[in-house]
Amino acid sequence: MPKQHRGSKVVRQAFAWPVAVQCAWLAGLAAAAPPVMKDAATHEQLALQLRKCQQEDPMHRLPPSRAEPPPKQAQDLISQSDVLCFGGIATLVPKHAVLLLPKAMANRSEFTAGSTLMGWAEFYAKNRGWITTVEVTNEQAAGTQPLDAEVSLRLKGSICVVVATYQGGPISVLSPKASPSAPTPSDPIQSNPSKH
């Protein structure tokens, strides 16, 4: 079982007061009333309670839905993002925001366990030495206009990781729809971690 916080400890004192302190702390968080002691609920008790709960479902008080439920979508930011990680710090940018990832820096698109996550602005400020940005327009991000020729040249010659931004914020750049010959994030001149 993964531990996200390592805050547990066994207290080896013989006195009752540490427990009293914990009682007071947790009780204070939960409610003003002192904690009530009871036996842990059994499956049978919960099954009875659940049956009653389902009979009195508050959703039944609302008008029934007239629409087909929408298709379910995976909700996970990691799968919608590219990772940039170096020197024990990391950030997430939208997928297809990394326009160029030089082979020499391929490992910087992999999250190193234990790295500290931070927002883009802070991460970029600390890693300007190997990251450069390219400002794109709303239309270029949507793929309705190709990237500027100058940008394409920069991508060809860059030895840095290139991230597309819109007014400073990383933005995904979709493949151009109108002009198939225009440079795209998946063109051979580039290596992009978002190819899949």
Next chain:
Amino acid sequence: MKIYILRLVLVLIAAATLASAQTPGYTNFIRQLQTSTGVQRDASVAASGVQWSPLPVGSGGSRFELWTVTNQPLASYLLDTKYVGAFIPVAGVTIHSEDPYGPVLRTRADRPFSVHISVSGLLNAITDPAPTKYVNVLRYVQSYGTNGTGVNLDNSHATLLTQASITQDGSQTLSYALTSIPGTNLRKVRGEERFSLFSQAQRQTSVAQIASSHIQIWPVADGVLSGLSQGQLIRLAMPQVTVTLNDLYPSSTTYVQVYHGNPQLGVTGKTVPGSTLVLNESVPQSRVLTLKGYDAVLDSEGLWTMELLTLTPFGIDRLAYVSFNLNRMIKINSNLTTIE
């Protein structure tokens, strides 16, 4: 008008960010998604900041998602969403439980929680298109499976439990006595419940999730005291006791206490040395403790009860208990005689 709404959205999200920023180990991200194109932009703000989103709201509307991400393990949790678009109602979903922990809301399988839903911007004129007159609220449940923690959970496998329509502006609270996540042992279910509000498809927009929130459900703890049997007579040193603890609530204090007399709920006894386990985690924990050399807390002879208790934001639960008789008195019968 759109710009105004957009600014409002970011203010609300920033407020949520502020609350979540209080818990170490989580990093927050805000994403703006253009629903018509699929373009995503990182629109993060500082924990207490407010800013305008420079990216215009798309023709199909924009969805703003507030995420929190842990780095160990690398996992993301969707905390809140707001949708902005033309003729799209504004909605919010807030879940409350007895556990004040954040940013990811949580409670226990046997505890209640409530869902507060607010909707505004619904139209009601006869000429208004039908999709502008209501939104749908959907309740999903999803089990994490045995010993699951919800890391990298695929929400597309969630089960739609119930759905209903909201046809009038206003707010309402849905109260639930306990979770409906299915399981063969309801004490041990672990998973999450999600409440999502969807607007309906219109000419320029598809079905859009306009608000969503979820709560994690963790199992009820159980424990065993072994090494002492009910009614056992202890004549000399107290035996070594093994305390097996399963599914302890992430924020809990568990300990063993002893007191004179028969088992009775609500009695405050003496804590057995070495038995106190303080947890401040994000997922349930299982441990095994060994108690020995605790004779000093049993300061008199007679009937004693040993209890295993766990203190959580929901109160104190007794997980196990055993009574035993202590008689350490040694009677020496002697006879002194002389030759005379």
